[in-house]
Amino acid sequence: MSVKFKGNPVVLSAHTIKVGDKAPVVELVGKDLSSITIGGAKDEYQIINVVPSLDTGVCATQARRFNQEAAKISNAKVYVVSMDLPFAQGRFCTTEGIENLVVLSDFVDKTFGKAYGLLLQSGPLKGLLTRSVIVINPQGEVIYTEVCEEITNEPHYDNALNAIK
Known part of the structure; x- marks a missing residue:
């Protein structure tokens, strides 16, 4: 998979998840320092939604766009995952009025x-x-992935949202 940052190629770790894979279960840290598990089979x-840092435009x-969309979805839990510290994530959510996303940090050991x-x-x-x-279905199978080819570009929101309809 080819990914670039400002036009320059970068390397990703290991095997990038793809459609049809079973979604690995991982434990992340919530903005309140709680432990939250994502991936695997769930009831929804x-x-x-993965970002390098919430501290960029x-x-x-x-995050704001998925927050708006999450308010309209009843059959899905919407997450945003970054390496930001939970304290910074909490501050971001307060400042931006983010109330519909579960904000998670992978800072501890980069498990996700x-x-x-x-x-x-x-x-x-x-x-x-x-x-x-x-996007992971209730059975824990990956049904949609988008790894942005250029890190500075936004994802195709509607494609991800349509995967659950």
Whole structure:
């Protein structure tokens, strides 16, 4: 898979998750420092909205858009995952009025980034997650993925949302 940051190629970790894969179960840290598990089978769809850092314009736009869309969805839990510290995530949510997303951090041991193959291994953002969206059905199977070819570009929101309709 080819991913670029500002036109320059970067390398992702390991196997990047794809449609048809069983979604790995991983434990992440909530903005309140709670432990939250995502992936695997659940009673509803999971939309995992992945950003390098909520402290950038494109990432903030992506989180705001999924926050708006999440308010309209009754059969899915919508997450945003980044490497930001939970304290910064909480501040972002308060400032931006983000109330419909579950905000999670992969800062502890990068379990999510490694398991889903979304950890940047090279480039200026090395150690962060690449911009992507993953949709998991209630049976725990990945039914949609988008890894943005250019990290500075927003994902195709409607494609991800249509995967659960």
